[in-house]
Amino acid sequence: MSILLSGRWPQAEQQQCLHWLQTALPGEQWWLAPPTDAAQAAQVEVAIVANPEPGVLQGLQNLRLIQSLWAGVDRLLQDPTVPPEVPLARMVDPAMNEAMVHTALWSVLSLHRGFFDLQAQQQQGLWQAPAQLRADEWRVLVLGLGELGGRVAQALSAQGYRVSAWSRRPAVLNGVQCLHGEAGLNQGLAQAQTVINLLPLTEQTRDFFNAARLASMRPGASLVNLARGAQVVEEDLLAALDSGHLHRAVLDVFRQEPLPAGHAFWQHPRVTVLPHCAAQTDMRSAAAVVRANVLALRAGQPLAHLVQRQQGY
Numbered sequence: 001m002s003i004l005l006s007g008r009w010p011q012a013e014q015q016q017c018l019h020w021l022q023t024a025l026p027g028e029q030w031w032l033a034p035p036t037d038a039a040q041a042a043q044v045e046v047a048i049v050a051n052p053e054p055g056v057l058q059g060l061q062n063l064r065l066i067q068s069l070w071a072g073v074d075r076l077l078q079d080p081t082v083p084p085e086v087p088l089a090r091m092v093d094p095a096m097n098e099a100m101v102h103t104a105l106w107s108v109l110s111l112h113r114g115f116f117d118l119q120a121q122q123q124q125g126l127w128q129a130p131a132q133l134r135a136d137e138w139r140v141l142v143l144g145l146g147e148l149g150g151r152v153a154q155a156l157s158a159q160g161y162r163v164s165a166w167s168r169r170p171a172v173l174n175g176v177q178c179l180h181g182e183a184g185l186n187q188g189l190a191q192a193q194t195v196i197n198l199l200p201l202t203e204q205t206r207d208f209f210n211a212a213r214l215a216s217m218r219p220g221a222s223l224v225n226l227a228r229g230a231q232v233v234e235e236d237l238l239a240a241l242d243s244g245h246l247h248r249a250v251l252d253v254f255r256q257e258p259l260p261a262g263h264a265f266w267q268h269p270r271v272t273v274l275p276h277c278a279a280q281t282d283m284r285s286a287a288a289v290v291r292a293n294v295l296a297l298r299a300g301q302p303l304a305h306l307v308q309r310q311q312g313y
């Protein structure tokens with residue numbers, strides 16, 4: 001049996017990834033493109049993918065596991081050629097979780113203490129100290145209470161912020177006000193000074209931040225989008241910023257990536273653009289996660305982090 005490794009990435013990154021996977025799973029036969037020979041294609045048992053080209057998994061008749069190296073599997077689920085009967089596992093990588101906590105803490109701290117505004121003041125040679133609020137005077141809403149949202153909510157709470165979090169199902173988390181349903185969402189949006197989006201991209205969350213939803217955010221609040229670009233209607237966000245209803249947006253993800261040259265976000269004085277780097281898979285730890293799932297598959301044990309295809313995440 002063999003393993004296919006497929007992704008849309010620079011060759012150096014692919015080689016690095018292969019190195020860590022081969023170290024974790026020695027003695028395997030690896031393919032970096034689907035074998036064209038039918039007998040060899042029939043030998044592919046596992047596909048390890050990072051945002052692969054559509055159609056790559058077609059015709060692998062004995063495929064038993066699709067292991068994503070990305071946490072978000074929205075693009076895989078949109079590809080009709082991905083075999084629906086093969087278990088699909090997403091990446092839950094401890095190093096990625098830690099990186100997301102760092103990005104969220106930096107965003108909230110910078111917004112709470114006005115550090116983005118102070119950076120702009122420096123460009124103008126302006127010496128003016130802002131009001132100093134305590135962390136417990138700053139309310140954050142985390143959308144999504146999963147692997148990433150849950151950790152982010154707890155880390156913010158540990159720093160003294162007043163944290164609410166919204167999920168699909170009711171949840172309980174120490175130190176966090178847990179909300180669900182439309183009423184919970186509206187309550188959370190109306191009170192939060194910073195809203196962090198960590199929802200998966202599904203049919204329910206596409207275009208989530210449209211004009212109406214942005215209007216229901218607390219006046220002067222800021223949006224931090226660390227999940228997927230298609231969850232934000234970009235013109236509506238620009239309008240909410242330009243009208244003064246929202247203070248700032250910190251955006252790691254965009255409808256089109258890389259963000260096209262000339263896009264209004266690049267030069268907007270109250271938009272911070274990050275190049276989809278909030279939390280990347282770290283193959284040094286992710287390879288162990290892949291190994292555990294491959295070994296579980298072969299031992300007939302339950303697989304970890306399986307995607308519930310009907311719910312879209």
Ligand code: NAP
Nearest residue numbers: 071072144145146147148167168169200204226227278279
């Ligand atoms: P996860 O563990 O699957 O958690 C998803 C959370 O969202 C769950 O709490 C779920 O609620 C909630 N949710 C889903 N649909 C909802 C809905 N319609 N209404 C309310 N809540 C809903 O996902 P994760 O690992 O935390 O990752 C979240 C997303 O982050 C990924 O899908 C990916 O797009 C993004 N991401 C971005 C980067 C980056 O670098 N920018 C890196 C990694 C991941 P329940 O708990 O009730 O199921």
